[in-house]
């Protein structure tokens with residue numbers, strides 16, 4: 018498939034490193050002179066732009082954390098006067114103040130560029146109709162896809178999330194060829210089609226979908242591709258760095274290409290902060306090399322992944338990140354054992370009798386012992402069976418499978434279709450009631 022900007026996406030790695038180094042030096046200079054926050058942080062670490070002689074020197078720079086952003090809310094991280102900021106987005110923190118992203122005109126141009134690269138990587142052209150069901154508003158999903166699809170010249174339908182029946186009608190009437198939404202909402206759309214008796218293969222013209230903003234497994238990809246009759250691409254990003262458009266899968270689905278000319282990635286050990294290099298799992302860290310309004314140096318994303326540099330068959334030369342494996346802060350510790358929600362999803366979807374709608378409940382039982390419960394919906398005909406044991410037998414089978422892999426015991430509760438709450442955006446998979454008591 019063609020590449021939107023081959024000059025930068027397929028640049029030789031040597032040339033790319035030179036460009037990154039130049040941009041990194043400029044960034045340090047700019048941050049040290051324009052941001053009181055970085056001025057102080059860099060001075061404390063004894064860093065000036067001259068301290069950066071090679072890309073490895075990035076490890077001398079201090080990290081920036083979500084807490085730093087919270088403390089400087091709302092405008093403390095700006096490196097331009099507020100009058101030069103033309104847009105604000107924010108990520109919905111579950112508690113307290115949100116984390117903001119501030120964009121100058123140049124930042125919006127950059128966002129349009131990386132989102133055009135993203136959507137083009139899925140084969141989208143000016144002939145396509147892009148149905149955008151990411152939420153419009155402070156969330157970056159809606160306007161991020163919007164700006165990129167417009168840059169390509171595609172026809173954008175800014176549907177936003179919700180009113181699913183109406184979304185199906187619009188997709189059919191307008192002949193949408195591209196769907197953009199969270200992976201969990203794509204399944205809500207597919208379910209609604211079944212409930213309305215709409216045969217997606219006959220009535221919709223979808224070819225590709227861009228799904229992101231939350232973790233999803235390969236098994237989930239199979240479910241979505243089959244249910245919506247399209248090719249599903251994973252897209253990654255975060256408000257603090259730019260929104261969606263940090264990395265994208267190409268047609269080979271061999272990890273997500275990071276737009277490294279703008280976002281410099283590192284993998285670190287989340288406990289020690291030591292850089293781990295390529296091919297090793299750890300926490301993803303980004304330095305925004307070209308952001309103008311709110312650049313970030315070594316921002317700790319808390320997302321866990323692995324970076325690879327081997328060549329991709331698509332011709333892009335950029336580093337690829339594996340699908341996000343989870344977050345450093347979403348790991349549950351249940352009776353002393355580490356449990357990742359993505360592990361649970363992978364195993365549940367091995368069972369053809371189960372639907373990809375589930376919730377993980379952690380609570381505290383007798384003697385303060387942790388209890389892990391998995392609620393998962395079964396397929397419709399499971400509940401029509403005349404055999405009363407069928408459900409219990411399946412529950413025990415799933416429990417055994419989970420126990421084998423997680424090493425910790427859990428209780429599985431099979432639920433009727435539609436009984437787990439659906440989400441228009443990011444799905445809420447984990448309910449940790451232990452935290453509620455704190």
Ligand code: DLL
Pocket residue numbers: 108109151157158228229230231232233251252253254255256257260261262318320340341344
């Ligand atoms: O979720 C931006 C976005 C919008 C990405 C639309 C893709 C599509 P935030 O709300 O700030 O921004 O949340 C960022 O979501 O640190 C990850 O933990 C998670 N995340 C985003 N994309 C993926 C993905 C948007 N493809 C946080 N896979 C990030 C797994 C993802 N997790």
